[in-house]
Amino acid sequence: MNLRTPDQNPGWMSEDTLFDVRQLVPIVYVEALPVRLDPLGCVSEVGLLFTADGGEMTRAFVSGRVRHRETIRAALLRNLEKDLGPLAMPQLPASTAPYAVAEYFPAPSQSGLTDERQHAVALEYVVPVQGTCTPRQDALELSWLTPDEALTESVLAEFTGGRGELLRQALAHVGWGR
Amino acid sequence: MNLRTPDQNPGWMSEDTLFDVRQLVPIVYVEALPVRLDPLGCVSEVGLLFTADGGEMTRAFVSGRVRHRETIRAALLRNLEKDLGPLAMPQLPASTAPYAVAEYFPAPSQSGLTDERQHAVALEYVVPVQGTCTPRQDALELSWLTPDEALTESVLAEFTGGRGELLRQALAHVGWGR
Amino acid sequence: MNLRTPDQNPGWMSEDTLFDVRQLVPIVYVEALPVRLDPLGCVSEVGLLFTADGGEMTRAFVSGRVRHRETIRAALLRNLEKDLGPLAMPQLPASTAPYAVAEYFPAPSQSGLTDERQHAVALEYVVPVQGTCTPRQDALELSWLTPDEALTESVLAEFTGGRGELLRQALAHVGWGR
Amino acid sequence: MNLRTPDQNPGWMSEDTLFDVRQLVPIVYVEALPVRLDPLGCVSEVGLLFTADGGEMTRAFVSGRVRHRETIRAALLRNLEKDLGPLAMPQLPASTAPYAVAEYFPAPSQSGLTDERQHAVALEYVVPVQGTCTPRQDALELSWLTPDEALTESVLAEFTGGRGELLRQALAHVGWGR
Numbered sequence: 001m002n003l004r005t006p007d008q009n010p011g012w013m014s015e016d017t018l019f020d021v022r023q024l025v026p027i028v029y030v031e032a033l034p035v036r037l038d039p040l041g042c043v044s045e046v047g048l049l050f051t052a053d054g055g056e057m058t059r060a061f062v063s064g065r066v067r068h069r070e071t072i073r074a075a076l077l078r079n080l081e082k083d084l085g086p087l088a089m090p091q092l093p094a095s096t097a098p099y100a101v102a103e104y105f106p107a108p109s110q111s112g113l114t115d116e117r118q119h120a121v122a123l124e125y126v127v128p129v130q131g132t133c134t135p136r137q138d139a140l141e142l143s144w145l146t147p148d149e150a151l152t153e154s155v156l157a158e159f160t161g162g163r164g165e166l167l168r169q170a171l172a173h174v175g176w177g178r
Numbered sequence: 179m180n181l182r183t184p185d186q187n188p189g190w191m192s193e194d195t196l197f198d199v200r201q202l203v204p205i206v207y208v209e210a211l212p213v214r215l216d217p218l219g220c221v222s223e224v225g226l227l228f229t230a231d232g233g234e235m236t237r238a239f240v241s242g243r244v245r246h247r248e249t250i251r252a253a254l255l256r257n258l259e260k261d262l263g264p265l266a267m268p269q270l271p272a273s274t275a276p277y278a279v280a281e282y283f284p285a286p287s288q289s290g291l292t293d294e295r296q297h298a299v300a301l302e303y304v305v306p307v308q309g310t311c312t313p314r315q316d317a318l319e320l321s322w323l324t325p326d327e328a329l330t331e332s333v334l335a336e337f338t339g340g341r342g343e344l345l346r347q348a349l350a351h352v353g354w355g356r
Numbered sequence: 357m358n359l360r361t362p363d364q365n366p367g368w369m370s371e372d373t374l375f376d377v378r379q380l381v382p383i384v385y386v387e388a389l390p391v392r393l394d395p396l397g398c399v400s401e402v403g404l405l406f407t408a409d410g411g412e413m414t415r416a417f418v419s420g421r422v423r424h425r426e427t428i429r430a431a432l433l434r435n436l437e438k439d440l441g442p443l444a445m446p447q448l449p450a451s452t453a454p455y456a457v458a459e460y461f462p463a464p465s466q467s468g469l470t471d472e473r474q475h476a477v478a479l480e481y482v483v484p485v486q487g488t489c490t491p492r493q494d495a496l497e498l499s500w501l502t503p504d505e506a507l508t509e510s511v512l513a514e515f516t517g518g519r520g521e522l523l524r525q526a527l528a529h530v531g532w533g534r
Numbered sequence: 535m536n537l538r539t540p541d542q543n544p545g546w547m548s549e550d551t552l553f554d555v556r557q558l559v560p561i562v563y564v565e566a567l568p569v570r571l572d573p574l575g576c577v578s579e580v581g582l583l584f585t586a587d588g589g590e591m592t593r594a595f596v597s598g599r600v601r602h603r604e605t606i607r608a609a610l611l612r613n614l615e616k617d618l619g620p621l622a623m624p625q626l627p628a629s630t631a632p633y634a635v636a637e638y639f640p641a642p643s644q645s646g647l648t649d650e651r652q653h654a655v656a657l658e659y660v661v662p663v664q665g666t667c668t669p670r671q672d673a674l675e676l677s678w679l680t681p682d683e684a685l686t687e688s689v690l691a692e693f694t695g696g697r698g699e700l701l702r703q704a705l706a707h708v709g710w711g712r
Contacts, residue, residue: 013558013559017558021555021558021559023602024547024551024555024602025547025555025559025561025562025599025601025602026562026600026601026602026604027559028559028560028562028655035272037269037270037272039255039270040249040251040252040255040270041251041254041269041270041271041272041274042251043272065559066560066655067559067560068557068558068559068560068653069639069644069653070560071218071637071644071645072635072637072655073218073219073220074218076219077217077218091215091219091269091306092215092217092218092219093219094213094215094219094221094304094306094351094352095277095304095351095352095353095634096219096353096634096635096637097351097631097632097633097634097635098631098632098635099273099631100531100629100630100631101606101630101631101632101657103605103606103630105603110603110605111605119602119603121562121600121606123635126272126273128269128272168528169528169531172524172525172528172529173272173273173275173528173529174272174273175273175274175456175525191380191381195380199377199380199381201424202369202373202377202424203369203377203381203383203384203421203423203424204384204422204423204424204426205381206381206382206384206477243381244382244477245381245382246379246380246381246382246475247461247466247475248382249459249466249467250457250459250477273456274456274457274459275453275454275455275456275457276453276454276457277453278451278452278453278709279428279452279453279454279479281427281428281452283425288425288427289427297424297425299384299422299428301457346702346706347706347709350702350703350706350707351706351707353634353703391628393625393626393628395611395626396605396607396608396611396626397607397610397625397626397627397628397630398607399628427574429574429575429576430574432575433573433574447571447575447625447662448571448573448574448575449575450569450571450575450577450660450662450707450708451633451660451707451708451709452575452709453707455629482628482629484625484628529628529629529631530628530629531629531630
């Protein structure tokens, strides 16, 4: 494979090329916890995807790669639409400064967060949604839980790669430390 | 005036009592810059009140005191409704952490921000609004300006007490440094 | 008591006057979690005061009122010195934007945080200290715990008024969600 | 060039490979504005590198790539040491959440920030330094300016690719909007 061949489709990559690039540089991701807010702005529910990732049932956030020449806002909107459907009406943040940066590494991870495919640097957001959400094709369901329900040990145990801690952090950020 | 008289109406104060209290402790305020966002979350317009404060025409943010036993979210919503009307549909932030804290002092101010009435500690927010806004009774108008228009010297000069710098800070926070 | 008597000592208040003012307006506080950082900026230890507050042993943060005409930075430094001694060498934050705002109310509290004396609005900071800390006079000790130790149920149970949740939030903010 | 050859030196790349990768994915950067703080935490001076980049004299922040399998904190410390020398004694932030994310694109840029080499996603920090700073080898000097000096039009004009706006944003973040 020769990456230097002039490319008709800049930013597009075959799976093989992406595999190679993932061994060379950290990959930029955006991750969002969709939430429903009450009129005062308090989080009433959080939306968690339930996927059958490699046979194992796991909880997931909205998550996806930022593509070459794609802005963070465009990547957020594209991934929210991919995971929640076109009618979710997400409210993108006025500032792109994330509330946290998650660093994923192949095990053994230096951060506690693992992703066997890659070193990923994920910008973390909490995104209010106002519309109707539908789970993405490969997800079994999208469930809405109260913050208290989401922070039970049984739900946290359904996250993999340390992502349960990210849920705690997201909820701490919006004022739920429990 | 005896403040120790049992109070039927806790948290309510006469203007005289408020005058006295303002000489004794810093007063908590919330201030919000109302903005309109495009679908990607970029600020397309900022809403500025134009008031005849003491005969002088000045620009103002949405601003108001947090009352005794009132939450920050309730104070934000109450003051947004007072200044923008009941149909503004503001989107309160998921986190109450402000992007900045403004400290107002009677002149000579230690912070560059002045308020002759009091020492005020104001929690600063950028609040997207989706509905129809109507200026409050004592305001001559509510005008919507693009960030570039709002940051012209002539508009900044219409703020008093250093508040033009707060507008710059708010716009820098959402990615406009110009 | 007549608050309108011209005051030689502006901002000073008798305990009686402070008692009265606390029934009328929210009181501004600064609160800081002192931390020790390793060279990479990771929190290696958190400093918790252990006080005998009304006979009961409780954990406490560095905490204190912002006085009339005092800046937030000056209040932070004064309270850090009061609670940690003059050799603590705290590193005040470059930005005064707090990572969270804690709202204390007399019970029944609307926020889960209680303070029977008052409605307090506390700006929350994590403050690295580099020097030698000595507990304040009314504190039995200042103990340094690793984040993992601090987040054990037995330590969290030693906080009162919901402050254990603030510790969780502070540690989540610096990347410890556990 | 075949990227799939097993690599003895994971994360290392030839300049040619880096050139290729830059056409395929956004590259993660950390950028820091070094500052000197007074005892109250106010920014008294900002450190700006002055480099002869391609013959043109330009101002620059501390800036560098996050390498594969390198943490953000390690990348920050490595780049601060590269640009300010080993005795700078930088105070890394307790939280890795940046105050802003800068998005650089080859012209025409969608963000106003340009970098002809690549699409870069830069995490932005303000980093207090306490020690002695020495400019890096390819820099002509490291100059310390007051915030007011740094925000003059003549200094801002010495930045390229829109980076002057980032300086404004950084100073707005720490309370200087002027």
